Amino acid sequence: MLKIARRHVDTIISHARADHPDEACGVIIGAAGSDQPTRLVQMINAERSPTFFRFDPQEQLRLYNEMDANDEEIVVVYHSHTMTEAYPSRTDIELAAEPQAHYLLVSTAGSGNQDGPVELRSYRILDGVVTEEEIEITE
């Protein structure tokens, strides 16, 4: 199960809408081993693509050095799909490399940049296996 704060959900959806039609991406960091997402960091999609995302390598290093210094880890990796459903693509599955993370997908295929319904779903991806999980939004 993913427990996530309402304010983080709102930020993620805003981010996805703002970047549509490009995929948006980011992380929520938490204390190492805690599985508690506390600090959201929007990341640059270095690919700037409607079908692909990649963290800018220099930004990613900065993030990891910070996390290392603060004994934190990535708890949530989020990204948006702009034309398809909020389900991990084959590429998402192949490239998932954070075994402890919840992979949160948001789809802006329905409403694009506008207010309107978005699809938000969360998954664990381990060794090529996708398991969907419930999302509990805490106020």
Add this chain to the structure above:
Amino acid sequence: MSVEVRIPTILRTFTGGAKAVHGDGATLLDVIDDIEVRHPGLKERLVEEQALRRFVNVYVNDEDVRFAGGLDAPTADGDVVVVLPAVAGG
């Protein structure tokens, strides 16, 4: 002293859980080859057809090796190499 190589979680199965290993070599490739001797299987996760794998980021002293010669990037005693799998998808 030698070169410290920091290993991401997903590759620690090759290092018996160690977060960092040490190797010797004048280039990144030499260091990887040296580490491979003690941790077989690690090289294949980093290198494909004699080049750094596309979705693996490697930094020597915080510099992305893609801008420093890739696998030919020079390494020296005391250097810190960080390996980070790309966070990417489609």
